[in-house]
Amino acid sequence: MSVFFTSRWVDVPDALTDVGGDLLAPGFQAAGAAAGIKPSGEPDIGLLVGPPETVSAVRFTASSTVAAPVIITRDRCRLDAIQAIAVNSGNANAGTGRPGLDEAARMQGGASIASGTSEERVAVCSTGVIGVPLDGEKVLRGLLLAKGALRKDGAADFQRAIMTTDVTEKRCSVCVELSGGQVFITAQCKGAGMIQPNFATMLCFVQTDAVLAAETADLLLGVCVKRSFDRVSVDGQLSTNDTAILQASGASGIVVEPESADEALFGQALDAILRQLAIAMIADGEGAVRIGRVVVRGGHGDAVERAARGVANSPLVKTALNGGDPNWGRVLQAVGGALPGPASIPVDITIEGQLVCSASAVTQYDAEALSAAVKRDEVEYEIALPGDGFETELFFSDLGHGYITVNADYTT
Amino acid sequence: MSVFFTSRWVDVPDALTDVGGDLLAPGFQAAGAAAGIKPSGEPDIGLLVGPPETVSAVRFTASSTVAAPVIITRDRCRLDAIQAIAVNSGNANAGTGRPGLDEAARMQGGASIASGTSEERVAVCSTGVIGVPLDGEKVLRGLLLAKGALRKDGAADFQRAIMTTDVTEKRCSVCVELSGGQVFITAQCKGAGMIQPNFATMLCFVQTDAVLAAETADLLLGVCVKRSFDRVSVDGQLSTNDTAILQASGASGIVVEPESADEALFGQALDAILRQLAIAMIADGEGAVRIGRVVVRGGHGDAVERAARGVANSPLVKTALNGGDPNWGRVLQAVGGALPGPASIPVDITIEGQLVCSASAVTQYDAEALSAAVKRDEVEYEIALPGDGFETELFFSDLGHGYITVNADYTT
Numbered sequence: 001m002s003v004f005f006t007s008r009w010v011d012v013p014d015a016l017t018d019v020g021g022d023l024l025a026p027g028f029q030a031a032g033a034a035a036g037i038k039p040s041g042e043p044d045i046g047l048l049v050g051p052p053e054t055v056s057a058v059r060f061t062a063s064s065t066v067a068a069p070v071i072i073t074r075d076r077c078r079l080d081a082i083q084a085i086a087v088n089s090g091n092a093n094a095g096t097g098r099p100g101l102d103e104a105a106r107m108q109g110g111a112s113i114a115s116g117t118s119e120e121r122v123a124v125c126s127t128g129v130i131g132v133p134l135d136g137e138k139v140l141r142g143l144l145l146a147k148g149a150l151r152k153d154g155a156a157d158f159q160r161a162i163m164t165t166d167v168t169e170k171r172c173s174v175c176v177e178l179s180g181g182q183v184f185i186t187a188q189c190k191g192a193g194m195i196q197p198n199f200a201t202m203l204c205f206v207q208t209d210a211v212l213a214a215e216t217a218d219l220l221l222g223v224c225v226k227r228s229f230d231r232v233s234v235d236g237q238l239s240t241n242d243t244a245i246l247q248a249s250g251a252s253g254i255v256v257e258p259e260s261a262d263e264a265l266f267g268q269a270l271d272a273i274l275r276q277l278a279i280a281m282i283a284d285g286e287g288a289v290r291i292g293r294v295v296v297r298g299g300h301g302d303a304v305e306r307a308a309r310g311v312a313n314s315p316l317v318k319t320a321l322n323g324g325d326p327n328w329g330r331v332l333q334a335v336g337g338a339l340p341g342p343a344s345i346p347v348d349i350t351i352e353g354q355l356v357c358s359a360s361a362v363t364q365y366d367a368e369a370l371s372a373a374v375k376r377d378e379v380e381y382e383i384a385l386p387g388d389g390f391e392t393e394l395f396f397s398d399l400g401h402g403y404i405t406v407n408a409d410y411t412t
Numbered sequence: 413m414s415v416f417f418t419s420r421w422v423d424v425p426d427a428l429t430d431v432g433g434d435l436l437a438p439g440f441q442a443a444g445a446a447a448g449i450k451p452s453g454e455p456d457i458g459l460l461v462g463p464p465e466t467v468s469a470v471r472f473t474a475s476s477t478v479a480a481p482v483i484i485t486r487d488r489c490r491l492d493a494i495q496a497i498a499v500n501s502g503n504a505n506a507g508t509g510r511p512g513l514d515e516a517a518r519m520q521g522g523a524s525i526a527s528g529t530s531e532e533r534v535a536v537c538s539t540g541v542i543g544v545p546l547d548g549e550k551v552l553r554g555l556l557l558a559k560g561a562l563r564k565d566g567a568a569d570f571q572r573a574i575m576t577t578d579v580t581e582k583r584c585s586v587c588v589e590l591s592g593g594q595v596f597i598t599a600q601c602k603g604a605g606m607i608q609p610n611f612a613t614m615l616c617f618v619q620t621d622a623v624l625a626a627e628t629a630d631l632l633l634g635v636c637v638k639r640s641f642d643r644v645s646v647d648g649q650l651s652t653n654d655t656a657i658l659q660a661s662g663a664s665g666i667v668v669e670p671e672s673a674d675e676a677l678f679g680q681a682l683d684a685i686l687r688q689l690a691i692a693m694i695a696d697g698e699g700a701v702r703i704g705r706v707v708v709r710g711g712h713g714d715a716v717e718r719a720a721r722g723v724a725n726s727p728l729v730k731t732a733l734n735g736g737d738p739n740w741g742r743v744l745q746a747v748g749g750a751l752p753g754p755a756s757i758p759v760d761i762t763i764e765g766q767l768v769c770s771a772s773a774v775t776q777y778d779a780e781a782l783s784a785a786v787k788r789d790e791v792e793y794e795i796a797l798p799g800d801g802f803e804t805e806l807f808f809s810d811l812g813h814g815y816i817t818v819n820a821d822y823t824t
Contacts, residue, residue, distance in 0.1 A: 064757045065748025065772050071756065095744050097773025130741025131774045235727040238749030315647040315727070315811075319819035329542025332507050336477025337650030344483065345476045360477050361509025362543045399727075400820055404813050407731035 004172040005272065007279045008378060009293055009395070013268040015177040022153040023173060025184040026209040027051045027249025030154035032161030035142025037090035037128070037135065045142030046087040046161035048205060049115040049150060050249045056082035057217035058123065059225050061242035067094035068104040068134075069124040070241060076108070076120060080214035082245055083121040085205060086111035087162045088128070088139055089190075094240040095131035103136040110140040114147035125203050125243050127164055127190065159188045162203055165406070166190050170280045176269045178262040180254040183210040185269060189277040191242075191284075202229060204244040204277060210266060211255040212248035220267050221246040228274035232395045233312045234285045235403070246270075282395055287402015292321050292379045294394050299387015303339055307383060308394040310338025318399035324375035326367070328356045331381060339385075348384035352376075416584040417684065419691045420790060421705055421807070425680040427589040434565040435585060437596040437619040439463045439661025442566035444573030447554025449540070449547065450502035457554030458499040458573035460617060461527040461562060462661045468494035469630035470535065471637045473654035479506035480516040480546075481536040482653060488520070488532060492626035494657055495533040497617060498523030499574045500540075500551055501602070506652040507543035515548040522552040526559035537615050537655050539576055539602065571600045574615055577818070578602050582692045588681045590674040592666040595622040597681060601689040603654075603696075614641060616656040616689060622678060623667040624660035632679050633658040640686035644807045645724045646697040647815070658682075694807055699814015704733050704791045705807050711799015715751055719795060720806040722750025730811035736787035738779070740768045743793060751797075760796035764788075 002018035024030055028050050032043040058079045060070050073079075086107055093100050104124055112119040126134065149157065159171045170189040175182045184207075191202035212220075225244055256262050283291050294311045296304040311317050314334035320327045328349050335347050346359035352373035356365045373379070414430035436442055440462050444455040470491045472482050485491075498519055505512050516536055524531040538546065561569065571583045582601040587594045596619075603614035624632075637656055668674050695703050706723045708716040723729050726746035732739045740761050747759050758771035764785035768777045785791070 062752035063745070063748035064751045064753045064755060065744050065759060066756055092741075095741055095769060095772060095774055097771065100773070130745060131769070133774075237726060237728055237745065238752065240745050240748055314649060315815070316649055316819060319816060322816070323820035325820070329504075329507055332477050333475070333542060333649065333652055336475035336652055339476045340474035340650065341476045343476060344478055347477060357507060357543070359509065360507060361512070362507055362545075398820075399816065401813055401816050403727070404731060404734070404811065404816055407728060408735035408737070408810075408812055 005276050010272050010275045012272045016269045017175050019173050022156045024155050025186045025207040027251035028207045029150040030158035031146040031149035032157035033142045033145035035138040037138050043161035044090045045146050046158045047146035048085045050083050050247050053250050054083045054247050055214045056247045057221040059244045063238050063240050067092050067241045068100035069126045072104040073123045078120050082123045083117045084115035085123045087125045089164050091128040091134045092130045092241050093126040093134040103134045106136045107139050110143045114143045162190045168284050183252050183254050191281045202242045206246045208248050209251040211250040217246050224271045224274045228278040232278045232282050234282050234397045282397040285397035287400040288397040290377050292396050294381045296383045297391045298385025301390045304390045304392045306338045307335045308392050310334045312394040312396035322398035322400040326370045326374045350382040417688050422684050422687045424684045428681045429587050431585050434568045436567050437598045438621040439663035440619045441562040442570035443558040443561035444569035445554045445557035447550040449550050455573035456502045457558050458570045459558035460497045462495050462659050465662050466495045466659050467626045468659045469633040471656045475650050475652050479504050479653040480512035481538045484516040485535045490532050494535045495529040496527035497535045499537045501576050503540040503546045504542045504653050505538040505546040515546045518548045519551050522555045526555045574602045580696050582689050595664050595666050599685050603693045614654045618658045620660050621663040623662040629658050636683045636686045640690040644690045644694050646694050646809045694809040697809035699812040700809040702789050703809050706793045707805045708795045709803045710797025713802045716802045716804045718750045719747045720804050722746045724806040724808035734810035734812040738782045738786045762794040
């Protein structure tokens, strides 16, 4: 029984085994250190290093007000050959202008020395408060501390160093049985989905000892991010710092050939891991008591996407989810509002398998059963728009007092 | 000193006098009645009747899942000659399918008898819970009661009958000095901006005794709605029932000629009234402690609109506003998220006159003065995007515990 894969919305391939523990995929070492960037004194510098033959793939936030480390990594790195990753938490190094770029470059330089690789092979990531200068001296001291602490079972240390106000650790260690033998995939993720007051950002780092061509890594990461982190919303807010990096050390010697059954299997495993991490991220949203999944089907690609976003980001739907309230009128309203137009559209709404609204009109349904169903940990909403051929899904957290407490009650 | 015009964001023309009181513009009569649709027993049927020569203009919600009364009014009425308006509160008659359309048509028929005009000159409006059949018998009884209570000073009775969980009455009575003499404008509005759990919807009714051509009424209402109700957001949620109606009885005999100075003046007065009503509506949002205005200027029309919506609907910005927190990093993040793209854009952010962020980087600013300024009732955010030529504004409420209490804590 896996302790990591808990959601019914994740398909875990039979060939995958959740091994747990703090070991990284063979070839990788990691560490965390406390450099005094977080006022609490908790670990705030993470360093993760692979062997020279490491290949990689990277995805960044789509924001147009990105943080300095995103610019430095995106513009100065060999994104298909990231060997080391340096992360600081407690300060996003965003909204910091030219001095922020200088500090991110200095952080990259420091990590290059600490990991013994060239600067262009070092990705830098930051997460924390926006608009406050990053203290580069602290970062450098932290990187030197981390260098001395690098170890193969450093996953937990690294995880804790990249967390901000995350309540739960979001990491896993699995092995996957491919045709040529077993490979490992380990991953560490932080983020409570942009819902934190100053400590925003999603960061996700994945390591494997499989031999992957850079093109394969890029393809697999791209597809899996689209089905995981791109499909979650806590509050519709896009961060300045989001970064996901997949690294393959090749230490197993087991090659994942393009367009092979092994590639498909590896992809399914990566998909399961990233989906579960993304769901864990929204479940960790402050004040979140349950999470929702909205599936929209219909005849227009843009319409299903807009309807899904409209429902997932509707404060009315999210507060109903928080309250365990079956109020489907809010879902109907959110769909209509997301798809404005002069013509009325017939919308079907199914909640936890019960059709509650057909062609935009109330149906006869079992109110008692529905009421019980929406009080469980995961609630599924299915929406059918006219026509067919398109389908999308979105995972979302609820909206409750905890969100207000974190984001409004404490001023910065 | 006007008790109605309280916002610094409303320009009140000198020719306008706030007269207050319960009198409607000459020519109109109104009433409210309790028909038992609201479980509380409070008034829930409103009836408003003008003289046969009344001309009108109407605007509806852009939702594609509109309520039955919107469909009936939109499709069956002479929208330029609405003489009577029947409203029920406590039930939105939305998500009710074919039976809902039948009830809306019956309500129109009943109001036609009660007001002595033809059905095609009766607008029907509903506001309240979505997805519950409307009890048409109660509506008809209420309309008959209201018919017997119609009076010239019925503005307050009508106002109370159309309210749902509004805390404040949102109505006014003003006179405007035109070249030919004085005309009256009275208005009644309900709505706490779609933030209520079941009792959603904005309704606004405006009466004047000026002589307006239907085309003039339509032009003026269209322009003023665009600068008022179209520019507010409590929670980004579009209602199924929103309706705004302007009626002109012509009782004063004072003609407002197209493209005249009087038309401009009348338009300014109507603009001031609708903006103040819209601002009062968001200030009445549950849990709202202060309201914000975001002004975005820049070189691209679509970008300024998206940035303004992004900021006004950002839960992070709204909770900061609630907490009186000057956290401008959330504004920068909201703009970047609303305008995704590979290139970084330089964004200037000014809060209450202080430039806090220039070209997306923090500036030297007076943190103490800013901190005090954002704790006042109204907070203004100005955002400059690259280029110039376009400008838009949006008013928004904050997001606090009261919103959660109303929308999550009480299940339906």
